[in-house]
Amino acid sequence: MRLKGEDVVMVSGSDEHGAPIEVEAIKRKITPRQLTNQYHRIFTRSIKQFNIQFDNYTRTESPVHKKFVQEFYRTLDKNGYVFKQNIILPYCENDKRFLPDRFVEGECPYCHYIPARGDQCTRPEGPDQSILRPRPQHTCNERISQLVLRPPQTFRPIEKVR
Numbered sequence: 001m002r003l004k005g006e007d008v009v010m011v012s013g014s015d016e017h018g019a020p021i022e023v024e025a026i027k028r029k030i031t032p033r034q035l036t037n038q039y040h041r042i043f044t045r046s047i048k049q050f051n052i053q054f055d056n057y058t059r060t061e062s063p064v065h066k067k068f069v070q071e072f073y074r075t076l077d078k079n080g081y082v083f084k085q086n087i088i089l090p091y092c093e094n095d096k097r098f099l100p101d102r103f104v105e106g107e108c109p110y111c112h113y114i115p116a117r118g119d120q121c122t123r124p125e126g127p128d129q130s131i132l133r134p135r136p137q138h139t140c141n142e143r144i145s146q147l148v149l150r151p152p153q154t155f156r157p158i159e160k161v162r
Helices: 019-028 032-049 063-078
Strands: 011-014 056-059 087-092 104-107 133-138 145-149
Touching: 011 032, 019 032, 032 056, 056 063
Parallel strands: 011 056
Antiparallel strands: 087 145, 104 133
16 A cells, blocks of 8 residues: 555554463473564564565564553443453363463364364354363363353453444
8 A cells, every 4th residue: 555655554563462372382391471582583584574664563562562452441441341240261270270262172062073172163153162071171181170260350242342
């Protein structure tokens, strides 16, 4: 668009959060921050080599990004798009932590795929960690239990976003 004379702002960045990053860091026996530092260097080098010009190429841990996300979240909250609710999440007794869907493996009760992850469901309703059977396991091979996570965890109401 810029080549066509359009006035555009091109913004992107290196993602430093999420289960895939944590999973890969665990495999490599390094911290998520060490992994994202490695990839950020690779990405910025590649961007320069391909002569890609961003107005802002940043990281999700940058102070500017954090401030933007916090202001955006406060706006959603102020306008009623955030609510509190108890939810049931997988919990690893061994690691003493709630588990992201990417860390939960089991058998899909629909297609019987093994090992299905909690984020692999392609049903219209979306992924559901609780559907995995016989008994889901954490990727560290420890069995997991289901515990209730209580507020202040907050969620956006889907019906307001659509």
